[in-house]
Amino acid sequence: MVGLDPRLDHVPNFINKESISNALFEYNKIIIDSVCDLIPVIKIQFAFYIEHGACGVEAFKNTILYAKEKGLLVVIDSKSNDIGSTAEAYANAFIGEVFDGDAVTVTPYLGSDGIMPFIKICKEKCKGIFILVKTSNKSSGDFQDKVLKDTDKEMYESVASMVNTLGSDLVGESGYSSIGAVVGATYPEQAKVLRKLMPQSLFLVPGYGAQGGTAVDTLPCFNEDKFGAIIHSSRGIIFTNDINISKEDYSKFVRGNTEKMIADIKSVFN
């Protein structure tokens, strides 16, 4: 999975930046064109679009449309959810008619009220969600690692149990459920436990590459069938220090980084 997390100061100069909306969309199109035959899915980080207001949201929408035209699945990473009609509005936006992503990330702190309106859309429209379980960042343990009195296990295991329960009646022909989990590559020991607790959930795995997770670290996120994990990289694929790079060279750079990532992950299965 390649992450489309554009930062204007990393967008090469061959792209006209007069219109932010066009610049972000053109940039994303080149990345998508460079990798769409190599990978099945992209992740688009909402923060880097809403940061540019309505213009950014236009680029966000156009990018999703274009990625889908190119045969890619699209995961929207917004980590925004709420309860009741507000959650319905978010679900309608991100995996409903407005942006029509294939899946979206959601947070567990609100409990099942914050998840069920998304699951309703998952069922109706064959969409998916990834619930934050054990995130890749350094302070992810602040609350996720708290040991609970009733189970003598960490909080993230309790969230994993909810993911597994909610996902059990949404398992498709592949054997995997529409209800997935975010599990960071930076915590391989915890991933091993979580893989067993959620055997039917796809893991969206951040933390590989720039954040320090290695290919070996991602292994526990896969099932024994060698499926079940979607490894994410963005900065390691799309960020160049050579802002004056040509369009052709940038495309080769992005494609080369993606091929390296794929080879790196494949190598640990041998």
Place this chain on the structure above:
Amino acid sequence: MVGLDPRLDHVPNFINKESISNALFEYNKIIIDSVCDLIPVIKIQFAFYIEHGACGVEAFKNTILYAKEKGLLVVIDSKSNDIGSTAEAYANAFIGEVFDGDAVTVTPYLGSDGIMPFIKICKEKCKGIFILVKTSNKSSGDFQDKVLKDTDKEMYESVASMVNTLGSDLVGESGYSSIGAVVGATYPEQAKVLRKLMPQSLFLVPGYGAQGGTAVDTLPCFNEDKFGAIIHSSRGIIFTNDINISKEDYSKFVRGNTEKMIADIKSVFN
């Protein structure tokens, strides 16, 4: 606090709905004009704008500008945060230059990495955040009420401790900090405990009115100085069943509901 949570099917027919962006903005303007001398702050729920794509985001931005022109403080309720540069992008968007809200809601599950980039902007630009601590919904206990082994206290108390610690060096002349907490009116017993754990934090209090919380239920969210709680109502103020109401009557309706809410809350202090 009045919540600007517009649903198109509740927007009265005297508003031209050909342009969604204009319709939402006109609707909000009437509400703001009707209540701006009665209340100090509005809350604007991002989900109900992003649900309409870039058009909704335009109405969102225009509404915030207009509310500030009218002397109101603006809390953006988006419950979207992340880590590192992604969190910075969200902070820049919601309380930075893009939308320039006075405060924004954030979730605690990612730990301090998900909060610190927002606090940086709070310090630089005199803005605020409200961290979800004990939310008003029925399933808020799924994870928030889990008892932790190390403290023998609920998870929400652990989050409250973080709120209090992070907020301690951001206390202004009022005695209140820029780092606030979301505490639902539907859990008055828990609010009593939380008020003691976070004496310097403003509480953003959802759950009054439509969700079942009464004025008496909000009392534990206030400090003994009778300050410190911001009671939110949206549906109870702005939703009318009479979609054919006139502009003048709708304005009176909204103002009347707000006056009733204020009188109701004031009454419990006598």
